[in-house]
Amino acid sequence: DTEVTQTPKHLVMGMTNKKSLKCEQHMGHRAMYWYKQKAKKPPELMFVYSYEKLSINESVPSRFSPECPNSSLLNLHLHALQPEDSALYLCASSRIRTTRYGYTFGSGTRLTVV
């Protein structure tokens, strides 16, 4: 299995809703990432987990809450989002030492906040 699987593919939520994005990989990668991507822009790093522990939080608002239940799963809990949070949310994974091949990305969740 050489894929990163993200669910759901599309999500529409109101500003008072609580929802979660899910990510799964079975490549044995011990580093997992959440990125936010706006149209025609490169992905922006949000969070990094190394060995299931949060190692980097790129000053992301607390309405985004990551969780890494085990080495294969990564969640992003969403609460009280704003319309400007609408974007493609990408999950990625990699070996701890990021040498060649870089990261493996999922197809993303297209989030729309209304």
Place this chain on the structure above:
Amino acid sequence: GESVGLHLPTLSVQEGDNSIINCAYSNSASDYFIWYKQESGKGPQFIIDIRSNMDKRQGQRVTVLLNKTVKHLSLQIAATQPGDSAVYFCAEIVSNQFYFGTGTSLTVIP
């Protein structure tokens, strides 16, 4: 963060022609450079990488050239096909950190 940028935001080519996508970088300590392809509605997909001690690497229909003197990276796509239409990002790995460039949107004209 590090600076990895692209010269042109958009590129249109005729089907069958060769495409060249360029990228400039600023950090001389990069370990690897990677090209990603991102189709509409999908995540970035690895195309090819090149180690910093190499000048050229070839894959299937793609070639990456690295000019360390001018800190320039390019992706050449031979016989461009409609399926090559996408946004292409260069990225570099520096001291185990990963940095994306700004992206070039490639449109293939049938």
